[in-house]
Amino acid sequence: MAGTKRPNILFIMADDHASKAISAFGHGINHTPNLDRLAKEGVLLNHCYVTNSICTPSRAAILTGTYNHVNGVVTLDSKINKDLPNVAKHLRTAGYDTAMVGKWHLGEGQGDYWDPTFIDMDGHERVTEGYATDIITEKCLAWLEGNRNRSRDAQKPWFLMCHHKAPHRSWECDDRHKDLYREPIKVPQTFSDDYRNRAKAAKVAKMRVADDLTYKDLGLVQADGGRRKLGEMMWDGARKIPNGHKGLRLIDSEDGTVFTFSDDKELAEFKFQRYMQRYLRTIQSVDDNVGRMLDWLDRTGQAEDTVVIYTSDQGFFLGEHGWFDKRFMYEESFQMPFMCRYPREIQAGSVCNDMVSNVDFAPLFLDWARTRVPNYMQGRSFRQRMLKDKSGTSSSSADVDDWPQSAYHRYWMHNDEIHEAYAHYGIRDQRFKLIYWYCEALGVEGARPGGEDHKEWELFDCQEDPLELFNVYHDPAFRDVVAKMTQLLEDKMEEIGDEPAHQTRSLRTAASAEPLAKL
Incomplete structure (x- = not known):
């Protein structure tokens, strides 16, 4: 039974991190020992879903506990009304010290992997040298320790949102991990999907690994008449890598390795391997830095009194149906990873198969803070869903008995001509x-x-x-x-x-x- 002390809440969210790219979910793609600690020492959710599988709307739903047609953030270009209530404001009113460090993406851009620009509380922009994942963690730890000209009342419980840029496109890893995942990664069973027996939307989408990735996405340059030309990001007018192998010579932009191809299948699978290598390497840095946060909690004696959550703002396609990216309600994009550790309440090694959505996150935070969930929030706290007794069965309560086992999704951005997602x-x-x-x-x-x-x-x-x-x-x-x-x-x-x-x-x-x- 939990005590009367209200817990600290550490909410760590990555961007575009597929559940399959966390080894605790059992797909064997990569190894994430620090993330796995959260599942081993807490609970893993198999059915956590996003209400709108795109970054900005998902973040608005998490902050407000409302669906996007209510909070007004329906596309990447939508701006959140900062005068509206959100979960951080409610927690501050309830006596929590609060902070958000990292990717906001509610009116601001994507940010950079290297030497990123941070916006401080006064609205000033400052470039910080280094790798974004490391820097975000360092700023979080500095806030927790009360350093860098910011004092914190040590008697207050705290709520910290640590938002990583990784593993968002264009998948630029740090130097420590650039040699990982050299062995071939298993190609998904549906990689060569022909989209028969599906809606037209699946066939027309421009998210194919074989057709729609750019030179920068894969860290390549093209050999052209003895010269090397680096492609730019797609949204800056970048050129996609051709999908025909004849005469195509690609060069690694870092080490100069030259690649040629015997047929189109070999080229398509080469693109898949490059994509997965780059994607997984950025995740390895996230895993390392989650470990730093967990070590800090252990070192300062706060692990028992802190809820630690790891999630992503949505899922991501890792070659399934031939795709990268998200947007769709198909499972790989729809499912969010979610793991939670709180030793005072959650049985280690638990698995929850109930269905929850990101609109439920804000009510969950307020439930742990022992403060009222406001009527405008449309989600429900799933705290009771994650509680297990020694036998591994769900805790019984009225809240548990009437839980709705369904999840709703709506995507609005058909005007995006880059991805053509209906x-x-x-x-x-x-x-x-x-x-x-x-x-x-x-x-x-x-x-x-x-x-x-x-x-x-x-x-x-x-x-x-x-x-x-x-x-x-x-x-x-x-x-x-x-x-x-x-x-x-x-x-x-x-x-x-x-x-x-x-x-x-x-x-x-x-x-x-x-x-x-x-x-």
């Missing part, structure tokens, strides 16, 4: 996932002027089809499931006040002409 929304329960893809030429936020109308449904059986290869929405055998999931989706949208772009009342009524099968 606007969509949907809902997932413990077995099924329903997605509605929509883009209209005019009149819908997220639509691209001049684009074609497109509306389409997908239903996946996540138990029988975990790779999400077969859309069974139109399969007569799933007629009752369609009706059930459509009802669940519409009920959720009504509950949170989101406006649908579909009209399926008649469809649901027709599908429900006979009693629903018990699912």
